[in-house]
Amino acid sequence: MSDIERGMSSIDTGFTANDLKSIQDLGNSTKKEDPNSTGQYGIGFNAVYHLTDAPSFLTKGPDVPQGSTICMFDPHCRYDPSATVEAPGVRFTNLDELRKDHPDSFIGYLENEFLQTEGTVFRLPLRSSADSDISKNVVAESDIRKLVQEFQSEMSKCILFLRSVRKASVVRIDETGEWHDDYSVKSKVSKQVNVLSSIFCSKKQNNNTNENLYAPEMVRDSYTLEITDSTEETSTWIIVQQVGAHNKESVPDIVKEAFHSGSLRLLPHASVALLLNTNIQNIKSLFTTCYLPLPSASGLPFSVNGHFALSSSRRDLWSGTGDCKALWNQWLMKEVLVPAAVLALDYCRLSIFHKTSNYLN
Numbered sequence: 001m002s003d004i005e006r007g008m009s010s011i012d013t014g015f016t017a018n019d020l021k022s023i024q025d026l027g028n029s030t031k032k033e034d035p036n037s038t039g040q041y042g043i044g045f046n047a048v049y050h051l052t053d054a055p056s057f058l059t060k061g062p063d064v065p066q067g068s069t070i071c072m073f074d075p076h077c078r079y080d081p082s083a084t085v086e087a088p089g090v091r092f093t094n095l096d097e098l099r100k101d102h103p104d105s106f107i108g109y110l111e112n113e114f115l116q117t118e119g120t121v122f123r124l125p126l127r128s129s130a131d132s133d134i135s136k137n138v139v140a141e142s143d144i145r146k147l148v149q150e151f152q153s154e155m156s157k158c159i160l161f162l163r164s165v166r167k168a169s170v171v172r173i174d175e176t177g178e179w180h181d182d183y184s185v186k187s188k189v190s191k192q193v194n195v196l197s198s199i200f201c202s203k204k205q206n207n208n209t210n211e212n213l214y215a216p217e218m219v220r221d222s223y224t225l226e227i228t229d230s231t232e233e234t235s236t237w238i239i240v241q242q243v244g245a246h247n248k249e250s251v252p253d254i255v256k257e258a259f260h261s262g263s264l265r266l267l268p269h270a271s272v273a274l275l276l277n278t279n280i281q282n283i284k285s286l287f288t289t290c291y292l293p294l295p296s297a298s299g300l301p302f303s304v305n306g307h308f309a310l311s312s313s314r315r316d317l318w319s320g321t322g323d324c325k326a327l328w329n330q331w332l333m334k335e336v337l338v339p340a341a342v343l344a345l346d347y348c349r350l351s352i353f354h355k356t357s358n359y360l361n
Helices: 017-024 045-050 095-101 103-109 141-160 197-205 253-261 324-354
Strands: 008-011 056-060 068-073 089-092 119-123 167-173 179-189 219-229 234-243 269-278 287-290 292-297 303-306
Touching: 017 068, 068 095, 095 103, 103 119, 141 167, 141 179, 141 219, 141 234, 141 287, 141 292, 141 303, 219 324, 234 324, 253 324, 269 324, 303 324
Parallel strands: 287 303
Antiparallel strands: 008 119, 056 068, 056 119, 068 089, 167 179, 179 219, 219 234, 234 269, 269 303, 287 292
């Protein structure tokens, strides 16, 4: 079976107990309780069901319960004899015994290549039959190639505002087992930035609750970020991040009430990325992200990121009028995003006319 027929994805960290709980709860991510988490919307992993009926993953690391575990999902209860409608899947923690009884089960996770110490590998057998209650769409090799090509075009966007990911790669393994590094993109920051530390201080002062997270002490920071891909295209960005607002009392009352009741769990965090220089001939339009890219362009001469309230599909900003989510988005743009944008433009002016980047130190 080729890599295209089975589909794989990997990351270099292991799952925590909370991660394992979250990924089993379809559409109800435990990350919703954590406003500092990128995966709050509970739909990230569920997207794999566009491609497969039986996803699984192997995860290893110091934070993984028992050190390593395999989770297999079987919503049709067809492949795992112990799967039921109430528990459509299985989790293995005694991997030594499983490896002894079913050694072939581990081949598809490429442990020697990806999991020497710590990491997680997802295995996605592609849907080859329309006999599925999840989707009638059969996934062909050409579909995956197109999907990967689309992802490659978005990879630079994906790492621009992410706090931890510094490199993403597309690796293809052919039928002979030979590896092909098809594409990669990596970023390099001028300094380490942690503006969200003020959020953690605010939570500690409020007994680890999210009630007053809309009003932490305002913190700003700036840095340059260089993105380079395997085709030697490069771009350098000035990025300004801001947490909190100068005027804490500007938060609408309806938004405060939503935080106090727990119905709104977002961070007053926004960032602006202004393109300083690039060797890319036809750079695409600048964009909007909520830590990961949204389909719409920013409509501005820079890219923007914010912890916006989104639609349920996570494709657009919340479009309501006068409710807490709509008012939050308006407040975030006015009180957090705009000041960050003004500062970024001023830094860009200094960089161009004074040929200095000392202001970023």
